[in-house]
Structures are given as structure tokens and as C-alpha cells.
Amino acid sequence: MVWQRSHEMVLDVYSLVKDFPKQETYSLVDQLKRAAYSVPANIVEGCIYEGSNSCWWIWNKA
Template structure:
């Protein structure tokens, strides 16, 4: 299956677009601090899904999806920090957190299915 057809990729790409929109309103002095880290971590999620999909082994795919999951958790932390610093409205944070939780569940299910295939191969 092509990575553009994966629902987890589609949702994580949407998340990246939202992070970029949200960070536009962050203070200028955060440009090379929180804004940069938040955007980089968010971009890493769908990018690792794409790279894993392009690999020729299930083991490598699992490795890249595991990295995507770790980047997602980093992204979630940056969202929490942005909210606590009052750069993000509570409602925006709640919507962001709901989306990242959904992505997390999808990544975990995808990883479980790939690992199960390894056990049966």
C-alpha cells in the first residue's frame, strides 16, 4: 500500500498543517526555540511513516514507525508546553490532543499488526 493511502499518514499530515498554523501566533522570540522544535517533531511523524513505507523489510518499517511514535509523543509535549505558556488556547489544545491521541492509537495498532505478521512469517 502506498503511504498516501494510509489513514495514519493522512491524519498525521493534517496534524503537521495544524501545528504550522498554531505556531504562527507564537511570540517571535520563540521562533528558534519552541516553534522550531514543535514543527520539527510534528513533521517527523508523517516523514517516518513515509520512509518506513519505502523500506524493503518489515523490520525496518517497524523501526521507522517506532520513531514516528516517539516523535508524536514529543509533539504532544510541545503542545502541552505551548498551552501552559498560554501560546495556545485551551480549546485548540484539546482538539490537538484528541488528534494526537487518535494518531497514537493508529500507530500502535499498525505496529501490532506488522509485529504479528513477523511472528507468522
């Protein structure tokens, strides 16, 4: 399932960035976390607002 893969990507990104230097905490790390988190969040939001037909289309395209 696409959402599950995107969630795994979020966990991978969070795991990866914890080893970044502290000076990157409020720039690159935050940007990477927000970008990674937005993928599964957008999938869920699209399914909520557009209904099941849109959700099916998104999963097939991803």
C-alpha cells in the same frame, strides 16, 4: 489513513505556531515543527525501506 491524519496534525501545528511570540521562533516553534513533521516523514520512510508488509504493520499499530 494514518499518514493523512499525521499530515493534518502537521498543518495544525504550523497554523498554531504562527501566532507564537517572535522570540520563540528559533526555539520552541522550530522544535514543534520538527517534531510534527517527523511523524508523517517516518511513516513514509518506513514504507519505502521496509516494503509493504512493514507499512501495513505501522498503519495498524498507529
